[in-house]
Amino acid sequence: MFVLTEDPIDLAEIEQGVRRHENGGLVIFMGTVRSPSQGRPVQFIEYEAYRGMAEREMERIAEKVCEKWGVRHLAIVHRVGRVAVGEAAVVVAAASPHRRQAFEACQYAMDRVKEAVPIWKKEYFPEGPSWSSGNLSSPE
Amino acid sequence: MQTSTIKIRVLLFATLREAVGKNELELEVPPSSTPTEVWNHLVAASPALKDFDNTVMVAVNQEYVQPWVELKPGDEVAFIPPISGG
Numbered sequence: 001m002f003v004l005t006e007d008p009i010d011l012a013e014i015e016q017g018v019r020r021h022e023n024g025g026l027v028i029f030m031g032t033v034r035s036p037s038q039g040r041p042v043q044f045i046e047y048e049a050y051r052g053m054a055e056r057e058m059e060r061i062a063e064k065v066c067e068k069w070g071v072r073h074l075a076i077v078h079r080v081g082r083v084a085v086g087e088a089a090v091v092v093a094a095a096s097p098h099r100r101q102a103f104e105a106c107q108y109a110m111d112r113v114k115e116a117v118p119i120w121k122k123e124y125f126p127e128g129p130s131w132s133s134g135n136l137s138s139p140e
Numbered sequence: 141m142q143t144s145t146i147k148i149r150v151l152l153f154a155t156l157r158e159a160v161g162k163n164e165l166e167l168e169v170p171p172s173s174t175p176t177e178v179w180n181h182l183v184a185a186s187p188a189l190k191d192f193d194n195t196v197m198v199a200v201n202q203e204y205v206q207p208w209v210e211l212k213p214g215d216e217v218a219f220i221p222p223i224s225g226g
Contacts (some may be wrong), residue, residue, distance in 0.1 A: 031226050047225070048153060048154050048157075049225075050151065050153055050199075050202075050218060050220070052202050053199055053202035053203075053218065054225075056202050056203075078225055078226075089226065090225065090226050110226065113225055113226055114223070114224075114225060114226045115223075116204075116223075117223065117225050118153065118199070118218070118220050118223055118225075119223060119224070119225030119226075120153060120154035120155075120221070120223060120224050120225070121224040121225065122154070131154055131155050131224070132224035133222065133224070134221065134222030134223050134224035135222055135223055135224065136195060136197065136222050137197045137204065137220055137222070137223050139197075139204035
């Protein structure tokens with residue numbers, strides 16, 4: 001499951017997507033909209049994405065995760081559009097027979113989301129919006 | 141007869157989209173143009189883009205590429221400012 005969504009993220013659906021009888025470990029990471037940011041209160045965030053490429057980059061991350069840890073059940077879901085403070089902006093779930101691979105795969109996948117998936121964050125502060133400075137994309 | 145230009149589609153996101161005021165452009169460029177050449181053309185038309193010279197990445201047909209690849213007719217060329225998902 002590698003999707004962008006304008007709706008609140010459904011955690012149960014993601015969990016079901018990666019749960020299997022053979023997977024004894026399931027790690028879910030949730031990134032939420034934080035306030036304050038850089039010392040200023042955040043009103044909400046707007047995410048913009050390069051649709052199509054963003055999903056493809058998520059699939060590439062999944063291929064890598066399978067190659068490196070043999071983890072075959074990974075889900076990445078990211079919000080686009082307006083997201084309220086405290087809401088989930090991104091969820092990564094990794095399931096595998098044993099916990100260590102699930103932990104490592106989940107962390108790696110989340111790090112790669114921030115490095116390679118073309119998504120941009122605009123934070124809205126009381127004094128106006130500001131694009132996050134971001135990371136230079138680093139393709140594999 | 142050899143065509144003298146090729147048509148490409150250019151996509152701009154986030155800060156770049158705002159600097160140009162458009163998220164998509166259709167351009168006719170000489171055959172074998174590179175993303176760098178297309179970028180320089182965009183900067184000439186929208187000088188505010190100059191600030192992004194050192195941080196912009198390029199994707200062609202939804203894959204990251206080096207900025208010196210040769211473009212083909214119908215290519216989708218995306219200029220990608222620093223990303224900030226998550």
